[in-house]
Amino acid sequence: MIPDNLKYNESHEWVRQEDDIATIGITDYAQSEIQDIVYVELPEVGTQLTHKTEFGVIESVKAAFDLYAPVSGEVIEVNETLLDAPEQVNESPYDDGWFLKIKMSDPSELDNLLDADSYQAHIEAEHA
Amino acid sequence: MKRTPLYEIHKSLNAKFTEFGGWEMPLQYTSIVKEHLAVRETVGLFDLSHMGEIDVQGQGANDLVQKLCTNDVSRLTDGQVQYTLLCNENGGIVDDLVIYKHADNDYTLVVNAANIEKDFEWIKTHNDTGAAVTDSSDDTALIALQGPRSMDVLMGFTPGQLVYEIKFFRFEVSRVAGIGAAISRTGYTGEIGFELYVEASDAEDLWDALYPAVIETGGQPVGLGARDTLRLEAGLRLYGMDMDENTTPYEAGLGRFVKLDTGDFIGKDVLLAQKEKGDLRKKLVGFHTLDRAVARCGYDVYQNGSPIGKVTSGAPSPSLKCNIGFASISSNTGKNIEIDIRGKLHPAEIVKVPFI
Numbered sequence: 001m002i003p004d005n006l007k008y009n010e011s012h013e014w015v016r017q018e019d020d021i022a023t024i025g026i027t028d029y030a031q032s033e034i035q036d037i038v039y040v041e042l043p044e045v046g047t048q049l050t051h052k053t054e055f056g057v058i059e060s061v062k063a064a065f066d067l068y069a070p071v072s073g074e075v076i077e078v079n080e081t082l083l084d085a086p087e088q089v090n091e092s093p094y095d096d097g098w099f100l101k102i103k104m105s106d107p108s109e110l111d112n113l114l115d116a117d118s119y120q121a122h123i124e125a126e127h128a
Numbered sequence: 129m130k131r132t133p134l135y136e137i138h139k140s141l142n143a144k145f146t147e148f149g150g151w152e153m154p155l156q157y158t159s160i161v162k163e164h165l166a167v168r169e170t171v172g173l174f175d176l177s178h179m180g181e182i183d184v185q186g187q188g189a190n191d192l193v194q195k196l197c198t199n200d201v202s203r204l205t206d207g208q209v210q211y212t213l214l215c216n217e218n219g220g221i222v223d224d225l226v227i228y229k230h231a232d233n234d235y236t237l238v239v240n241a242a243n244i245e246k247d248f249e250w251i252k253t254h255n256d257t258g259a260a261v262t263d264s265s266d267d268t269a270l271i272a273l274q275g276p277r278s279m280d281v282l283m284g285f286t287p288g289q290l291v292y293e294i295k296f297f298r299f300e301v302s303r304v305a306g307i308g309a310a311i312s313r314t315g316y317t318g319e320i321g322f323e324l325y326v327e328a329s330d331a332e333d334l335w336d337a338l339y340p341a342v343i344e345t346g347g348q349p350v351g352l353g354a355r356d357t358l359r360l361e362a363g364l365r366l367y368g369m370d371m372d373e374n375t376t377p378y379e380a381g382l383g384r385f386v387k388l389d390t391g392d393f394i395g396k397d398v399l400l401a402q403k404e405k406g407d408l409r410k411k412l413v414g415f416h417t418l419d420r421a422v423a424r425c426g427y428d429v430y431q432n433g434s435p436i437g438k439v440t441s442g443a444p445s446p447s448l449k450c451n452i453g454f455a456s457i458s459s460n461t462g463k464n465i466e467i468d469i470r471g472k473l474h475p476a477e478i479v480k481v482p483f484i
Binding site for chain 1: 161446
């Protein structure tokens, strides 16, 4: 289940582009590997994110996992419902489980991300 | 890494594996939360064959185990099990273990997987009694059934009413599914349950017999991930995290397993002095956090802005739906503490254990 209309980070975040706004979350593969998500720690609106640097943390029963920004820009919206319902990331990783909307400072960074086919190959290689 | 005789079975069940104490063990088969709740609600099937078994037998065995263990071995009757500690000369905990008394001068010590060689050497080094000390870990497999339906499952594989006759912390040598086994009513989950010791060569047959009955009863195999959350909710300490060689039984909150009125045992002088003076360097407390952030092992604990210790075990509790843990702290005034989670102090509260 890897949507064709999204772009992907090697660290398993996805990006949905609408003009210069990027919505980001983690992939179905990532949520199924992490499982049992109990807590999501996200930056506040107004925070500047930098491509490939940490911006938050996901906690499962077993461990904490860092989240990496797939693109740079300013956080303009945070999915507040995840604070009380972090399991939405498990249940709906590409829709209700989104994390942030970012106003991209350099949309050309999207060109360096993986498309669905490359991401599929990436997780197969990681799993091998 | 070492593997148990059930490794191929775990692989065929698509288990996710983890390294634990030098062993490649199943972490989870489906989800830690599902496996955890199966044990609380129905029954879970565990491979615990990584645990170590050390036999102490023959003339002098009674004296040797009493000399090594903080609990009173003389109180054991044949077929009884006792939780006890091995301490060093400073009163620090070498290992925590359960001791099985088969008969006079005939014991099996079941020790932590990561400590098998250390304990075996420790026992041999202090053996001045002539008792035979044998490491039978590689020849022994351990499969556990834990949960409220564990009796129903085991009933189908054991003679007569045996499963109802074995009392808590007692064992019987009998047969399970026709396989010679020591059936022990013990566990590490806080639920009713059994631990079944069999020859390593019988492990697959026993698992294959029990597995369909467990599934039919609504249970499932359970990995070390849920074993950890189950033991934590039950307030049971884990060696290497909640205690180590620099922690005395009193400092680990295990003073009730130290019997100072028995004969001499290694570390007794130090423990006696510590108890009389009451000068603990640290103490183990249970806590739950007051928000959703998870406090994990190694995180710093504060009270009123001052550091007072560290988290030794911490995890989200699948049964309680909050974050719980143990912390080793120097001192505290009142129950309110803070835990440093990624550079930010989160409120937490000292609470009584067990958590459930």
